[in-house]
Amino acid sequence: MLIETNNLTIGYKKNRDYSPILSNINLQIGYGKLIALVGTNGIGKSTLLKTFSGLLPPVSGNFKIENQNTTAFTPVDWAKICAVVLTETTVYQNITIKELISLGRQPYTNWLGALNKEDEEKIRSAMEVTGILNWADKNINELSDGQKQKVFIARAIAQDTPLILMDEPTTHLDFYNKIQFQKLVKKFTELGKTIIYSTHDLDLAIQLSDELIVLTASQVFHNTAEKLMQEKVFDSFFDTSEIQFDEQNKRFVVK
Numbered sequence: 001m002l003i004e005t006n007n008l009t010i011g012y013k014k015n016r017d018y019s020p021i022l023s024n025i026n027l028q029i030g031y032g033k034l035i036a037l038v039g040t041n042g043i044g045k046s047t048l049l050k051t052f053s054g055l056l057p058p059v060s061g062n063f064k065i066e067n068q069n070t071t072a073f074t075p076v077d078w079a080k081i082c083a084v085v086l087t088e089t090t091v092y093q094n095i096t097i098k099e100l101i102s103l104g105r106q107p108y109t110n111w112l113g114a115l116n117k118e119d120e121e122k123i124r125s126a127m128e129v130t131g132i133l134n135w136a137d138k139n140i141n142e143l144s145d146g147q148k149q150k151v152f153i154a155r156a157i158a159q160d161t162p163l164i165l166m167d168e169p170t171t172h173l174d175f176y177n178k179i180q181f182q183k184l185v186k187k188f189t190e191l192g193k194t195i196i197y198s199t200h201d202l203d204l205a206i207q208l209s210d211e212l213i214v215l216t217a218s219q220v221f222h223n224t225a226e227k228l229m230q231e232k233v234f235d236s237f238f239d240t241s242e243i244q245f246d247e248q249n250k251r252f253v254v255k
Contacts, residue, residue, distance in 0.1 A: 001067070002162060002194050003029040003052065008061035010044060010051045018059045021047050025061070025220045027213070029196075031162065032189045034182075036205035037198040039215030040238070045198040048215070049165050052196065054078040065163065079107035083156035085149075085166040097143075097151055098136040101126055104158035126158035129187060145172035149181075157188060164188070166197035170204075182208040203251040206234070225250065 008025040011018050021044040029035065037045050050056040051063070054073060063070050065081055073081075083104065104126070105119040115123070127133040130150050140148060149169055156164050166185075170178045178201060185195050189210070196213070199205050205212060206225045214221040214233055221233050228234060234245040238252075246253050 001028055002031050002065065003027060004062075004064045004067075006062040008051075008063050009059040010047050010056065011059045012047070012056070020059050022215065022220065027220070027222050029194060029222075031194055032192045033194045033210045034186055034189050034208075035194065035196045035211045035213060036209040037196055037213045037215070038200075038202055038205055038237075043215045043217065045215060046167060048213075049084075049167055049196070049198060052163070053082050053084050053165050055084075076107055079159070079161075081161055082163045082165060083159040083161045085152045085156050085164065085169055093141060095140050096136065097132065097138050097140060098123065098127070100140055100151060101155045101158050104155040104160075107159065122158045122160055126154040129157065130154040130184065146174075146177055149173070150184075153185070162193055164193055164195045166195065168198050168200070170199060170201055178204055179208070202234075202237075206250050 005025050005027045007023075008027075009020050009023040010025065011020040011022075013019070025048075037048065039045050047056065051058055054070065054075075057071075101123050102115060102119070105115060105122060106113065109115060109119065124133070127136060130153055132150055132154060135143070135147075135151070140151065143151065149172060153166075153169070170181050173181060182204065185197070186208075189195060209225070211222065211224055212228060214228060214237070216237075221228060221231070223231070229247050229250075234247075234252075237245065242255055243252055244255050245251075
């Protein structure tokens with residue numbers, strides 16, 4: 001099992017006290033899955049991703065990755081087991097595409113950051129599979145937000161971790177490119193990698209993801225879309241009668 005949580009509580013520390021956001025999170029997540037993380041605004045999607053990436057410690061409960069208790073992980077341990085793709089694309093300036101993707105190899109290089117033959121192969125492979133090999137010498141500032149997103153995905157692939165976490169990766173994409181994104185990341189699950197991504201594109205997530213993690217104020221659900229529909233989880237996703245779930249067409253409709 002890649003991820004296991006037992007009565008996990010997540011949240012933020014304020015002064016000396018922790019402020020819980022979600023509790024009793026019990027998940028078992030395997031390898032080679034494309035998993036959409038969905039929930040209304042402020043429900044805790046980003047907090048859960050930050051906990052899964054080691055950026056936030058759990059408030060309480062047990063959290064294991066590859067059967068290892070994450071409390072003992074060093075920053076290098078985290079970098080070798082989990083890659084993160086954020087929505088923010090303005091962090092890097094005046095850097096070439098290949099240089100940016102090469103940063104994904106930092107957990108494996110020596111203190112000088114020198115790349116060996118294996119590193120170069122991983123970088124080239126990541127650019128090839130994402131279709132950006134001909135961008136290698138371009139500056140990151142020359143690309144659109146959608147193109148930048150491909151570069152950050154390539155960096156995560158070059159990092160070569162079993163777990164990839166993405167925070168709203170389709171925010172800057174139009175409908176067609178959102179579908180292309182789903183098809184692109186699906187390739188990596190076939191290599192055994194598990195990708196968990198937060199999204200507000202509920203209809204696409206239901207149709208194209210292997211599984212979903214659904215966050216509600218009272219409970220966390222995790223299953224295939226079909227099982228979640230059988231359990232009527234989406235029927236009460238929005239706390240209003242104006243938006244209803246059409247199970248036959250697997251989408252939400254406005255009444």
